[in-house]
Amino acid sequence: MRLESGGWTRQVTQRELGVSKAMAGVNMRLNAGGVRELHWHKAAEWAYMLYGSARITAIDARGQYFVDDVGVGDLWYFPSGTPHSIQGLGPDGCEFLLVFDDGDFDEDNTFLITDWFKRTPTEVLGKNFGVPATMFGHTPDPSQRYIFPAPLPGPLTSDKPTGVAAVPQTFSYRLLAQEPIRTKGGTVRIVDSNTFPVSTTIAAALIEIEPGGLRELHWHPNGDEWLYYIEGKARMGVFAGSGQARTFDFQAGDVGYVPFGMGHYIENVGDTPVRFVESFKSSYYADLSLNQWMALTPRELVDAHLNLDPKVMDALLKQKAPVVPA
Numbered sequence: 001m002r003l004e005s006g007g008w009t010r011q012v013t014q015r016e017l018g019v020s021k022a023m024a025g026v027n028m029r030l031n032a033g034g035v036r037e038l039h040w041h042k043a044a045e046w047a048y049m050l051y052g053s054a055r056i057t058a059i060d061a062r063g064q065y066f067v068d069d070v071g072v073g074d075l076w077y078f079p080s081g082t083p084h085s086i087q088g089l090g091p092d093g094c095e096f097l098l099v100f101d102d103g104d105f106d107e108d109n110t111f112l113i114t115d116w117f118k119r120t121p122t123e124v125l126g127k128n129f130g131v132p133a134t135m136f137g138h139t140p141d142p143s144q145r146y147i148f149p150a151p152l153p154g155p156l157t158s159d160k161p162t163g164v165a166a167v168p169q170t171f172s173y174r175l176l177a178q179e180p181i182r183t184k185g186g187t188v189r190i191v192d193s194n195t196f197p198v199s200t201t202i203a204a205a206l207i208e209i210e211p212g213g214l215r216e217l218h219w220h221p222n223g224d225e226w227l228y229y230i231e232g233k234a235r236m237g238v239f240a241g242s243g244q245a246r247t248f249d250f251q252a253g254d255v256g257y258v259p260f261g262m263g264h265y266i267e268n269v270g271d272t273p274v275r276f277v278e279s280f281k282s283s284y285y286a287d288l289s290l291n292q293w294m295a296l297t298p299r300e301l302v303d304a305h306l307n308l309d310p311k312v313m314d315a316l317l318k319q320k321a322p323v324v325p326a
Contacts, residue, residue: 002107002108002147004146004147004148005147005148005149006030006031006033006034006035006088006147006148006149006150007028007029007030007031007034007036007088007093007147008028008029008147009026009027009028009029009107009147010026010027010028011024011025011026011027011105011106011107012024012025012026012255013025013103013104013105013106014103014104015104015106017255017257019257019259020103020224020226020255020257021103021224022101022102022103022223022224022226022281023099023100023101023102023103023202023224023226023279023280023281024043024099024100024102024103024104024105025097025098025099025100025226025228025255026097026098026100026107027095027096027097027098027228027253028086028095028096028098028147029093029094029095030054030086030087030088030093030094030095030147031088031092031093031149032088032089032090032091032092032093032152033087033088033090033093033149033150033151033152034087034088034093034147034148034149034150035085035086035087035088035147035148035149035150036085036086036087036146036147037085037112037113037114037145037146037147037148038083038084038085038112038113039083039084039085039110039111039112039113040081040082040083040084040110040111041080041081041100041105041110041111042080042081042102043080043100043101043102043105044077044078044079044080044100044101044200044201044202045076045077045078045084045098045099045100046075046076046077046098046099046100046101046199046202046204046279047075047076047077047096047097047098047099048073048074048075048096048097048099048175048204048206048228048277049070049071049072049073049074049075049094049095049096050072050094050095050096050097050230051072051094051095051096052071052072052088052089052092052093052094052095053069053070053071053072053088053089053094054069054070054086054087054088054089054093054094054096055067055068055069055070055086055087055089055153055156055159056068056069056070056076056084056085056086056087056171056172057084057085057159058078058082058083058084058085058167058171059082059083059167060082060167063164064164064165064166064167064168065160065161065164065165065166065167066166066167066170066171067156067159067160068156068170068171068172069089069156070172072176073174073175073176073206074172074173074174074175074176075172075173075174075175075191075196075199076171076172076173077171077173077196077198077199077202078171079198079200079201080101080201082171084171087150087153089152089153090152097228097277099202099204099226099228099277099279101201101202101281112142112145112146114139114140114141114142114144114145115142117136117139118139118141118142122134122136122137169197169198170198171198173191173195173196173199175189175191175206176189178191178195181322183321183322183323183324183325184324184325185209185210185213185214185321185323185324185325185326186207186208186209186210186213186215186273186323187207187208187323188205188206188207188208188322188323189205189206190203190204190205190285191203191204191205191206191285192204192282192283192284192285193283193284194284199283200283201281201282201283202279202280202281202282203222203279203280203282203283203284203285204277204278204279204280204285205277205278205279205285206275206276206277207266207274207275207276207277207278207322207323208273208274208275208323209232209234209266209267209268209273209274209275209323210268210273210323210325210326211268211270211271211272211273211326212268212325212326213267213268213274213323213324213325213326214265214266214267214268214323214324214326215265215266215267215322215323216265216289216290216291216321216322216323216324217263217264217265217289217290217291218263218264218265218287218288218289218290218322219261219262219263219264219287219288220258220260220261220280220286220287220288221261221286221287221288222280222282222284222285222286223260223280223281223282224257224258224259224260224280224281225257225258225264225278225279225280226255226256226257226278226279226280227250227255227256227257227258227276227277227278227279228254228255228276228277228279229250229251229252229253229254229255229256229274229275229276230252230275230276230277231252231272231273231274231275232251232252232268232270232272232273232274232275233249233250233251233268233269233270233272233274234249234250234251234266234267234268234269234270234274234276235247235248235249235250235266235267235269236248236250236256236258236264236265236266236267237264237265237267238258238262238263238264239262239263239264240259240262241262249269250276263290287322289317289320289321289322291316291317291320291321292316292317292318292319292320294316295316295317295318296318299313
């Protein structure tokens with residue numbers, strides 16, 4: 001954990017979780033007024049708001065602006081190289097999850113505006129901005145910024161520049177406003193470039209499982225899966241093929257990872273709902289259901305493989321049920 005005057009941050013990358021080669025994650029807290037400094041990075045950034053509210057800003061390569069206030073359950077996505085900022089709002093700031101499409105991403109190795117100013121000659125800065133060079137050279141050290149306290153901003157309208165256009169595709173998305181896929185065992189909300197067009201490299205789902213429920217036996221055909229557990233107690237079984245399988249227990253704040261193609265399930269083993277985000281380095285979300293596969297394969301062929309009781313065969317579902325009840 002990196003503790004700063006304006007909040008804190010902690011990260012899980014390939015360095016901490018060796019199997020996590022395709023994606024990395026950061027859990028960040030900003031106090032009211034706390035700012036994650038104006039910066040950019042090589043990886044795309046996808047975010048899910050866990051607590052409170054924040055103001056986010058950015059511009060695109062065409063000089064079009066973006067500014068929005070986001071709250072619990074909202075998302076944002078900043079494409080690779082897009083400069084942006086995040087500030088915690090009142091009364092108690094915010095906490096959020098960041099997912100990056102690069103397992104080697106390092107939150108401590110981003111392009112910071114103060115760092116660039118400190119590494120550029122004052123005469124170059126003066127020439128660039130059209131003012132005397134003597135007006136520079138007093139930039140705070142980057143170690144004093146990164147996550148730092150600042151006055152709370154005014155109304156959202158006051159931060160919208162005049163005389164320029166807004167970005168044509170919004171960088172934020174209200175996930176909880178989306179009607180979920182409902183089953184007896186829980187709910188699923190899927191977000192990818194089909195519903196959130198700007199999010200071209202990260203697809204995700206917000207899953208809620210009732211006590212005793214199960215995220216069904218399934219696998220994903222479009223990449224590794226990076227998971228963050230928001231609440232509850234869960235058990236995940238992963239089938240790696242070639243006679244290999246492992247089972248893991250998780251609780252709120254834990255991170256899981258399922259390499260490409262591996263079959264798995266997630267079971268709620270607590271007495272309260274389990275809620276987690278599963279994310280993928282992909283423009284679209286996709287999963288394959290073991291139950292549905294068997295139901296849509298000739299019955300005699302399935303029976304020849306598994307010698308199942310006819311009642312099992314009769315119970316197979318032709319329509320996918322991503323979460324099943326206890």
